[in-house]
Amino acid sequence: MDLDLDTVRTFVAAADAGQFQEAAAELAVTQQAVSKRIAALERNLGVRLFTRTARGAELTIDGQAFLPHARELLRVAERAVTSVRTGRRPLRVDVIASRGAATGLMRGFHRVYPDIELDVVMLFDIDTAVAAIRSGAIDASFRAVAMPGRPLPEDIESVRVLDEPLQLLTGPAHALAGARSVTVAQLAGHRIWMPGVVPGTEWAAYYDDLVAEFGLTIEATGPNFGSDALLDTVADTPALATFMGEQMRLVWPAGHGLRRIPLTDPTPVYPHSLLWHRDNPHPALATLRAHLAAAAAGLDAAGTWTPNWVTPR
Amino acid sequence: MDLDLDTVRTFVAAADAGQFQEAAAELAVTQQAVSKRIAALERNLGVRLFTRTARGAELTIDGQAFLPHARELLRVAERAVTSVRTGRRPLRVDVIASRGAATGLMRGFHRVYPDIELDVVMLFDIDTAVAAIRSGAIDASFRAVAMPGRPLPEDIESVRVLDEPLQLLTGPAHALAGARSVTVAQLAGHRIWMPGVVPGTEWAAYYDDLVAEFGLTIEATGPNFGSDALLDTVADTPALATFMGEQMRLVWPAGHGLRRIPLTDPTPVYPHSLLWHRDNPHPALATLRAHLAAAAAGLDAAGTWTPNWVTPR
DNA sequence: ATCGGCCACAACCAGCGGTTGTACCTCTAG
C-alpha cells in the first residue's frame, strides 16, 4: 500500500467539487483519469470513498474520515517543499547539540511564536556554521563560545543569549556524591573526565582555561562513545566525574544513581551566542533576535565564570 | 513540483543508512534505482540533498532541513491509511454540526487524551447514524435528542452527556435586544424564525413541544440558506429572532450588532446524548464514555426544560 | 599501485497512468 500524492490531491478535489467532472476540469485532466485514480485509491485502501450518484459523487463515511487526513497530507507535503525552496523559506537555525540549551531556547521561541516556521539543523563546528551563514544555507547558529584570538568575520554578527551553568555529574559512590553543591576549589585533586573534546576546538580552549585558573585535573583523552557509554562509566566508577550543562536533557539510565551537583564559587557557565549574517533579511530572524534579547536581559553574571576571551555580554 | 511518497521514503532510508546501497537493500530495489530516485527528488526540489563521498552519502544542510518534513510526511501518510483500515483504526465519532457542543466535547476529550486518534464525521440524521453505528462504520454518535415514541434499537446504547442552553439571537433593533436575559414567557407574541427545521425530525418535535408548552410563535418555514444568510436576515429584521445553542460558534458578521440573550425561567436546553453499539469493543470508546460520564456528572437540571420524551439523564 | 566499496551513467523494457471513444445509469422535462 502506498499513497500517491497526485491521487490524494484528486480525492480532495473530487470531495470538494462533489463530482468527478468538475474535479477533472480543475486538475486539467479528463474525467476518466479522475475516475481511474479514485478507483485505484479505493482499491488500495480497500474501502469505498465515494457513492456514485446520477448527479455526482458524495463521500462515504470512510471518505469523510479520510478527507481531513488527505488535506493534512497535502499541507505537510507543501511545507516539506517550501522547507528547501530558496526565498520565503522557514527560518533555518543551527543548534550545537540536540538536547542542549539552544534547543530549549528554540522551543521557547516556538511556544511564543508558534506560527513562525522553523527548521533546525546541526552542523559540525563553528567554521562550518560560519560558512553556512555566509552562504545563506542557514539563517542563524547557536554556538557556545568564540575561539580565543580568532574573531568572527566582519559580516557575521553575534550576541550572548544564554549562560548555561555547568554541573558536576557523578556516580553514587563518588566522594562528592552526597554534596548539595560543590565549589570549584573542592574539585582540585578529583579526576574530571571529558572524552570527545577535540583539541583545537572552542571546547578544548574553554576547559584549558578552566584548568589553568582553578588547578583542576581534566582528562580529555579517549574517543567519544556517545553519552550513554559516558554515563554508564561515570555511574560505575567512583573516582570519575564529568561536567555537563545544566539544561542538557539526558536519557537517564534507570537505577544508576547518577547525581547532578551544581557548581559554585564561581559557577562556570557555557556562554551561548547567536550568530547571524549582517545582511540576512529574513523577517523571522529579527523576531528571533528580539525574543532572545528579551530572554537574555534577565541573565545575571554575578558569581559566574567564563574564559576572558569569550564574546562579552 | 509534486512529491512522490516512495521517493520520500527512499530519501529517509538513505539518510538513515548514510549510503544508497544499504537503503536500496532495505527497500528491496537496486542501488541504481535509489540513485535515480534521489537525483529526481533533488532535481524537483532544485537543491542538493546529499553530498556523495567515497563511503556513502551524507546530508547537506538542505537535506537536514528537509528530513524532519519527510518523516512527518510519511507519518501523516501512515495515519491517513490507518484511518480507513478496519481493525485498530482511530475512534470514529459522528457529530451533529461542526460548530456545536458535540465538537466542543470532543475537543475537550482530545485535550485530556491527546494520544487517542480521533476521526470526526458528520452524518445527515439519526437514522443514518444508527445504521452506521450498527454496521460498525462509526463507533459513536452525538445526537441531540431521541425521537418521541421511537425508542432506539436494543443494541444501541446511549447516555445524556450535555445539556446545552438555548439562547435568543436578535438584531440590534429588536425589542428585546437590550435585555440581559429573557424569560420564556416574555417571548410570547414575538416571532421566532427557525428555517431549515425539517418536519418529522427530532428538532421539529422539540420545537413543537416548546411551542405547545409556552405558547410561542415559531416559524419553521422556508429553506435553509445557511447560517450566514440566517444571521444577516436576523440582524436586519427588527421583528425577527432565532434560537441558537449557547456553545454554537458562529462566523460572526462584523458590525451587525447581533445579540445573544440567555433564556431563563425555565432555560430550554438541547439534550445531547452519546450513542454507541452495545458490542463495540473499541478501547477508546470506553475511555470516551468514562470521560463524558465524568463531565456530565456536573450537570444541573434545575431550572431547565426539555420535552418529556427525551432520554432521561 | 591496486583493490574494494560506493555512486553515476547508459541502454533497455515493462507497466503505470494518461487519452479517446463509448456504454450505461438516473433524473427531469415535454
Place this chain on the structure above:
DNA sequence: CTAGAGGTACAACCGCTGGTTGTGGCCGAT
C-alpha cells in the same frame, strides 16, 4: 413514456515514467 442532459465506468490504445542490468569512475585504505 420517451428523449435528452449530465454524470460515471469500461475498453482499447499508447507514451513515458521508473525499474533492471551492465559498466565506468572516484576515493580511501591496504
